[in-house]
Amino acid sequence: MKKVVIAILLPLALLLIPTAWIPIEGLTLIEHRMLAIFLLAILFWVLEPIPIFATSVLVVGLELLLISNKGPVFLRTGFGTEGFGTLMDYSAILGTFASPIIMLFLGGFFLAMAATKYRLDTNLARVCLRPFGENPRMVMLGLMLITAFFSMFMSNTATTALMLAILAPVLKLFKKDDPGRLAFILCIPFAANIGGIGTPIGTPPNAVAMKYLAGENAVTFSQWMAFGIPFAVVMLALAWWLLLKFNPPKETRMQLVIKGKFDLSWRAIVVYVTFAGTILLWLTGALHGMNSYVVAMFPVVIFVVTSIVGKNDLKKISWDVLWLITGGIALGMGLEQTGLSKSMIDSVPFSAFPPLVIVLMVTIVAITMSTFISNTATANLLLPIMAALGANLAALESWGGAKMLIIAVALSCSFAMALPVSTPPNAMAYATGLLDTKSLIRAGISVSILGLIFIYGLMFLLNQTGFV
Amino acid sequence: MEDYIVLCIDDEREILDAVLQDIDSLSSHFILEAAESVAEARELVEEYSLAGKKLALVLCDHLMPEEKGVDYLVELNQNDETRNTRKVLLTGQAGLEQTVDAVNRGGLDYYIAKPWDSESLMQVVIDQLTTYILRNEENLMDYISVLDQERLLNAIHESG
Structure with missing residues (x-):
């Protein structure tokens, strides 16, 4: 029960504070609302107070309500004024169900x-x-x-x-x-x-x-x-x-x-x-x-x-799997079209880091996250940010840019297999009773680490061959 | 977890204890309960039902001092909440007529004659519970460790 309260109250608080309080420069009202939706998605997918596909549907619903051009009138007053931001096309949001x-x-x-x-x-x-x-x-x-x-x-x-x-x-x-x-x-x-x-x-x-x-x-x-x-x-x-x-x-x-x-x-x-x-x-x-x-x-x-x-x-x-992906697409679309993902990237001095350190960081974040939560939820949360990061970080360009970053992070999500909860296949093998947690962790972490190292190798190879 | 009850009904305490001991390995996933009479069983089921727990399997003796086991099975079978409950008679003294009644009106799923041997009792219980879980529960994965692995895995495979 505590989980639900946290997962609802924090985004709600974020939604209600004045936009100026948020330390992202030039944040519009729509971006502000999208940020609250993004925070809610993170909390719901990590804490899982409701099934992960339900969170996806919730994201679509909130986007329609809070940032679409057919939301309630009172949420759209001020459209066109300075600092309001751009509303999203409702049909594009709904279209994610059949993208x-x-x-x-x-x-x-x-x-x-x-x-x-x-x-x-x-x-x-x-x-x-x-x-x-x-x-x-x-x-x-x-x-x-x-x-x-x-x-x-x-x-x-x-x-x-x-x-x-x-x-x-x-x-x-x-x-x-x-x-x-x-x-x-x-x-x-x-x-x-x-x-x-x-x-x-x-x-x-x-x-x-x-x-x-x-x-x-x-x-x-x-x-x-x-x-x-x-x-x-x-x-x-x-x-x-x-x-x-x-x-x-x-x-x-x-x-x-x-x-x-x-x-x-x-x-x-x-x-x-x-x-x-x-x-x-x-x-x-x-x-x-x-x-x-x-x-x-x-x-x-x-x-x-x-x-x-x-x-x-x-x-x-x-349908749960399809809708889980739908929510990810809708979230990504919201982050991109409101301009929030770019604003967020700009507010962090990524360019201060060497590009390869960034690759190292994001892949480790991806594999760690998806070790504990759903691989898809991890991808849903990280990939839109990766797309923006790749597109806006010039130093990364010679290493393959956004394309490389997206593939590397997506693959990293699949190599999380250290715990029973990491993936449904792990959970199932564990449930047979023929496997103890310690052995799974030992073998799983070994494969995870090898996987990461080989992902870097693959990216290097793809870069050398000119694919990314 | 522990959303489902396995209930054993018999007027002899020693039998209840023996059955519960035989199926003790299921206690990690099921609530194992014993009742010495049908009246006590009814009360237990009602109590659990208020807490949202469902009766998955009943192992019932027939010949008991007050209400008879088969009559209770019929009653369970006519009740919407317990129609899907797997119903097993564990008895030495049910005549042909009562047994036919149990099959026709009580939705009897299995008949175990007393005395039973522990291993085959466990086998029947696992088999019946697997059937119940396959029909009534969405999350099959949780039950792989205690019930019929092959049937559960095949069901997960078939459901995509």
Whole structure:
């Protein structure tokens, strides 16, 4: 209860004090109100008095009320006068619910939903695991690669659930003191977290980042994959090596039993073809000219038209995830269009710091925040600031500017995996009871730190090749 | 957590204690309660209901001095709040007629004959609670550590 009170009273107090009291030069009334909304978003996403997606919806509602051009009349009196600021277009705020990013994610949901419904994922796991044999080390590598691949297109949570359901019964056969149990139970959430960085729809922070990677900083779906997948593979290999080094399995053979066979009904085949086709179209945007947002509508349209996704399936769409991203987009839009993000950046003497120290700071802030709170909420809060920071800091330009900063921070959000609460995959692995907090923290922090170091390496490489 | 109650009803105290001991590992996630009569059970359920706690599972004896177990199951099944409650008879003395009644009108989910063995009792309880949680609870993740992991994980997978 105390949390709610703090989360409401502080922003309210900020909203009610005179604008002049706030130590940001040239702050307009609208910026002042936006600052209160931003503070509220921070407190609500960090303290979580209500579900994080509910906070997102609250942000949209408050923006419509306090800073839109169709808010209550008394909140708009004074518009046009000095120091009032610019009102936001209400339709732009509402439009965030159906912004192309949301549609991209929706397309991903449709792919995942159909794949699960027709058991494509389970069957793929069965077939793809076979070549890895029965040597635990190799089985683990196979599990990690497949988990990572799935989590590039399915939610990290659903992927982890699928793979843990396959793995958990086999792990129970391991001896209680076999360190391999730990390695295996950790490899799934780690691979899911790492796999998420492979595509723009792999995990919500990527989608939020895509929102800011527009205009001259634009990154296409295939460009993201071109650096995301090799990076994920390197990190997977490292995590695999690390887990085995610290927890070598004593068991010499293991057999994963996955039952089932490929559904060959016409609908199932439509699912297989659409799945492969959509990924192919995403990869070949340069050839056919359809961008990823348009391509994302293919699975939506095809599955609805063929009744592969029916009325009841529609109810299963994770609106909470979509609305969580919506809130982030709306928040970013508010920060940018009111001019607040720039005003805030200007009020901090960032230029006094060497640019690389700034990169170091923001990525560490990102990974630390998302270790404790939702990765998406972290991205929602940090990325709009990063966009403004990158655009306004000339010294950063030679290191890749806003584009580099946004990608680095988005990736950092995915490498937070030190605690059970860091990500849903971690929480799920922890909930199996096969894992103790200490082991998770030790392994998680190692991967987090390695991740950060390799992100810097990746950024350097992208900068050298002229991508950012 | 601990939003759900598992209630055991039997007129013999030793049986209650034995059952509670068998399912003690669930106490981290469920409120485990015992009642020596249907009247006491009714009172408990009502009390908890006021605190927003729901009856997830009832393990009920049939032959008791005052009200009979099967009649209470029927009563639970006719009440909106407890219709979804998983209902298990744990008895040695329910005749065919009462058992049929329990199935048809009491929504009986499982019948355990006395004497029971601890392991299979626990298995039934976990199975029934998993079914209840899958149908009535949004946050499945919290229950992975105590209930049927595979069924819960599959449900999380299917729900995306």
